[in-house]
Ligand SMILES: Nc1ncnc2c1ncn2[C@@H]1O[C@H](COP(=O)(O)OP(=O)(O)OP(=O)(O)O)[C@@H](O)[C@H]1O
């Protein structure tokens with residue numbers, strides 16, 4: 180419960196540079212009287228200005244400053260909530276806004292708007308609108324509940340029932356829904372991108388695989404070709420080896436031809452020598468008839484015998500010579516054949532060497548290509564890197580999917596919460612719970628003021644007013660006095676409900692000129708009822724021109740204007756006997 184203790188103000192409207200101070204809880208009821216324009220309603224502006232930073236009436240902040248002094252407008256208010264004592268100071272020219280709690284100034288670093296928000300939401304737990312509906316019933320620019328549009332009626336009721344928290348939650352929830360839907364949109368977009376990336380990666384890997392396979396096939400083909408060449412070379416080597424073998428075998432036959440030829444030539448030389456000697460001898464016997472040595476005559480017989488035997492020897496030798504040269508010729512041919520065969524063997528052996536060298540080269544090529552194939556088949560680093568890339572993309576997609584699922588789960592929870600928090604949800608259920616009580620209270624208060632109508636507010640805060648004699652009324656169709664009774668009934672209802680709900684509960688009730696013009700004699704006498712119907716915790720202030728009401732109150736505050744400045748004077752009455760009747 181907010182217990183207002185004291186308010187004081189200076190340089191506010193017609194109040195001058197001296198503080199006007201009112202103890203708000205000194206007596207159960209107080210009459211504030213004074214002539215028109217003396218400064219009675221100023222207390223309402225001081226009150227709302229101190230609590231909400233704006234006057235009760237529609238006056239601009241600058242117009243609140245006393246026009247004579249033009250500066251130093253200060254309003255201070257003291258109230259307690261539980262064991263906390265608050266003291267708020269507001270000033271214009273210079274601007275000032277201080278909240279003190281138990282003697283310590285709060286939050287001076289915070290922005291004024293935030294400080295005000297904190298004051299309304301966490302300390303007072305009501306805003307200007309609810310305060311004016313619960314604490315003040317005014318005659319001037321005050322807009323009675325019944326003249327408020329339904330949106331504002333809803334705000335007030337939500338404040339009174341302390342369920343505006345659902346509206347705040349709903350607002351926050353709307354922000355979260357927006358964030359959530361943006362998040363889902365972003366996630367969907369990311370998912371789309373990632374799916375495309377994965378497809379591209381797969382395609383790229385497929386192309387890579389295809390290229391790889393083609394490369395492997397090409398290399399395998401090369402291996403097959405090389406192996407075929409190897410096979411052919413091996414065959415060629417075999418053929419050459421066989422050839423060399425048969426050549427060698429053939430050579431065997433001719434291997435002795437060199438020796439034989441040598442020997443034959445030696446024989447030929449010797450034969451030639453012998454032949455020359457024989458020829459010389461023959462020539463001697465042809466040319467000589469005397470022996471040169473012994474100078475004896477050579478007989479013809481002897482000469483002829485020598486010539487004959489010499490000739491046959493020569494013939495024999497010629498025959499032998501001819502035979503020998505023929506043999507040598509044959510042997511020479513055989514030697515040529517040997518040389519030719521040897522050359523062939525050498526050539527074949529060279530061809531075998533070449534083929535063997537080719538075999539080594541082919542083997543090396545096959546092995547090299549084979550390793551390349553193995554590399555391409557398994558341990559290709561490019562392929563591995565691309566696979567790792569694909570794996571990480573797939574993992575990312577999985578995470579993204581999980582986030583999307585969670586986000587969508589959040590969305591479901593949020594939409595369920597939104598459904599609960601919207602006006603037709605929890606709030607309507609709570610309001611529906613309280614509506615019968617509200618309606619009952621309104622009708623009770625109306626009856627207490629001898630106003631017999633059936634007043635019903637529905638969940639949209641539209642009223643239906645029925646009378647015993649007439650059917651349906653609108654608020655506007657009632658007289659000013661009747662409207663005032665409805666306004667009082669509603670004000671008292673809101674106070675009761677707020678108290679019941681323990682949301683907004685205060686000791687202060689100010690009725691500004693309610694009983695002066697609109698209420699007739701019987702209405703004014705209802706004032707007694709009103710004042711009687713409050714407990715010790717309520718301090719009622721009645722602003723009026725009617726000084727004669729004086730005796731009905733515990734205290735009177737006289738407001739008057741002296742030299743353009745409003746001053747107040749307080750009288751506390753000994754007895755409140757008048758109220759008891
Ligand atoms: N800025 C200002 N400086 C000085 N006086 C001002 C300023 N603004 C308004 N006033 C005067 O202050 C007085 C305001 O008085 P207030 O409205 O509180 O009177 P009231 O006693 O409630 O009168 P009523 O009985 O007619 O309702 C008026 O006389 C008004 O002309």
Ligand SMILES: [Mg+2]
Pocket residue numbers: 219220221691
């Ligand atoms: Mg007034």
